[in-house]
Amino acid sequence: MKILIAEDDLISSRILQKNIANWGYEAVLARSGEGAWLALQDQDLRLSILDWMMPGMDGIEVCRKIRRRKKYKYTYIILLSAKDRKQDIIAGLSSGADDYMTKPVNFLELRARLQTGKRIIDLEDKLLVIQNQLKDIASRDSLTKIWNRSEIAKFLSEELERGQREKKPTGVVLLDVDHFKKINDFYGHAIGDQALLQVVSRLKRKIRKSDKIGRYGGDEIIIILPSCGLAEIQRIGDRLRLSVGKRGIKTDLDSVPVTVSAGCATSELPATASADKLIKVADGALLKAKAQGRNCVIVAGQDPEPVRERKNA
């Protein structure tokens, strides 16, 4: 683990460096507050020993700057000073330091305090991992593990904003498994779930890394296509539809024939300025696809001449 030693006194810095190396840490040295701040831009530098009195920016100011910054992992700070009055210790800790030691440093004590700092950093890392896991769980559909409705709506809003900035269209394909209720009723929900998982798996194989796939409703899947306009979306919709329906889906019981209908829309169309509106337009196209016999793709705003191969149960 790396430790920043910000200390203008060369002797003190050398002693700290030697002891820290003996304890298995890697020392990063700075001789001023500005040097310390520059070194602390390294995200891997999580433990720091800051001298209070340094030329230019002092240790107190470095502490304040560290605590003000966002999007950085926690940095554990031990403030060193020859100032040993109560009000100095309070001022040091109030600036954002986690710990305060007076000079000359007792090195057995410093070692123990660094271990405390390391323990806190490790604990924070574990909490961050769990927080990210929880965030991921909360953002994904529990069955298919693709993004859930609220998350995909968020992605679409962001993508629409980006598309507006970059003057690029954003496409949406809303897919619905044809007669999914019948599959569930006939084979049971366990087989219905297996079929849905396979549908998602087949769709995922046909999309780009930059595309986003989510579960919009029960058997409705939504795909967000950045930089995709009306000129391409019909072809993409067909490719997705064919990837699902080209052969039956193997389940524990049987091979189940499954097809999908798709409604497509892009931000080039009128009344598609927001995520909700764009999805609504795509949903309208999906309803048309359903009405026209299913297993087909309808692009909103285009002449309804759906490509259809077969009707399915």
Place this chain on the structure above:
Amino acid sequence: MPDSANLDKFRPIDFCDVLDRIGGDTSFLKELLNIYFQEYVEKKRLLEGAIAREDFTQVCELGHSLKGASANLSLIRLQRVAITLETAGRERQLQLAQEAARSLEKEIQTLKVFLEGNPPGKSF
């Protein structure tokens, strides 16, 4: 006849204390003392200038810096003089600063003489 604890008070360096701080490494102590003496040359020059200009802020900063370095090397007597120098700077006392600067030089020479006869690593 003073006992060994009392004798330590008269020594310019507390070897036990400083070696405890640096893991008993006497060659490292020699390296640190060399740094101390090298830095002192520059600090002395700065201090003389600061006193001549009556720049008490710099007198205080130099006193503070010498105090820290002396404390790290357990140079007890030098640390005491450095504290006086820092106080003189903070309280803007020219005469006290001049006296402290002279004492500092005297203590440095005492330390050098002591270390010639008692280099780090020699058992006490």
